[in-house]
Amino acid sequence: MTQILRDDVLHLAQLSSLQLADDEVDALQQDLSNIVGYIEQLAGLDTTGVEPTYQVTGLANVWRQDEVDQSGTVRDQLLALAPEQQNNSVKVPKVL
């Protein structure tokens, strides 16, 4: 059975943009080990020559008219949702 190490938890947290508190790491190490231990059983199913299924309705290339509408795109409403704004822009911390 695959062991999820403490370093694995920290690596996955980094991949997931989660800055975990120290006390969360130990609990997640145990939980993730249990979950991986469960899902690993799928290796026991022979899938040789089977095509994967990514969607179930068979719909493909569904198009719509390229028409502009106002639904949900009212600038002031959308901007008001941002935690911080300045000069009609979303304000963020220094990037570089």
Add this chain to the structure above:
Amino acid sequence: MASIADYTGNSARANVEKALAAAKSNESYHALLSLTEARALKRADAVDRGEITGRLAGVPFVVKDNFLAFGAPTTAASKMLENFDAPLQATAVEKLEAEGAICIGKANLDAFAHGGSTENSAFGPTKNAHDQGRVAGGSSGGSAVVTALDIVPFALGTDTGGSIRQPASFNGVVGVKPTYGAVSRYGVVAMASSTDTIGCFATNADDAALVMGVMTGRDVRDMTTLPDFFVPTTGVRPQKIGLIREYMSDDVDGEVRMAIEKYVDRLRAAGHTVEEVSLPAVKYALAMYYIIVPAEVSSNLARYDGIRYGHRAEGVQTLAELYGRSRDEGFVTENKRRIMIGSYVLSSGFFDAYYQQAQKARTILINEYNTLFENYDLLIGPVAPTPAFRLGENTADPVKMYLADIMTVPPSLAGLPAISVPGGTSASGLPIGVQLIGPQKSDATLLALAASVEGSQ
């Protein structure tokens, strides 16, 4: 419990005031996160003045709080969206409002719909309508409970792997998870896009069919929707029904098995044929689900970055810290588990062993269903292995909680319609649901069959 017909034709204001009063007197269940009181009363008056008409004119309903709707924040039961005021409404809500229905409040759920008990809500669990010491089920626990408590005659939920059917079973109401693509998901907080569906709770199958008939159909804002196929029907010819053997093993609670057998007797008495069938791949379905869904969750929840909307951590210096701390503070533990498992199964080196293997296994499961549907009109089995469990009973071990989904995830992986209908109660008075599963687009037939045996013994 009241039906939709008990509301139509009354004063809309009286309906809405009654529903709001019932919501307030049942606060101890914690089924609702907010009431949309002012907007609901305004709409009720518009109905009473004849300005809004339709098949659901003046009928109050509740939406799960992952539907974008006006009148109260859309929180997804998370700190991340605690103050999120939706700039638009979900298509499903818009369609119901166009028929005159009135949303009176927003129901509790597991945060971001991750869970099977509503205990993962950032705002505290919902209690079962029949026993306050037990879980409501989940993730649409609040919607099931408001329907079971007769606060409203119907409520909306989402079902990705059982989130409508299992709480419907635990609270003794009808729950509908439609064919994948039947109802637009525009304006609903995304969880796992290859299995997310929109459905409803109702007190009887005919009401559920009415509500589904309003909500289904193509939506240019959700290109995964199917052309409308849902036509409510009455009267069903004799059906050939397969009882899924793997769902009736000794691992399943004896009272649950007995409830299914009693429902099977009622179907036989009504002229339907029921035979035992086998679906061997279901034993792998939960493992498939807990690979595919976390993979999609990790992608869908990447949007919550603390920048454009949602919770933003305070006192951060760098962008990476802003992302990391906002997400750590905004998500509950189960959200983090799923996001991290998703990152794990999609990692280079693991992708083939987990994600690709799960999608191949999914094909095997779908093929088994298709083979059965060559000979059977529909399938039957339990919704969950037990009646509602106690609050706190399964919270310590996430895998134990996942096992509550073992009978509801297989139809989700195949995009099949599946409904939960009341099948009696346990000796201690807890409801037990029966699951009916059909081929894609057989939704109306499942509901008509359920309606035809409602009230029979």
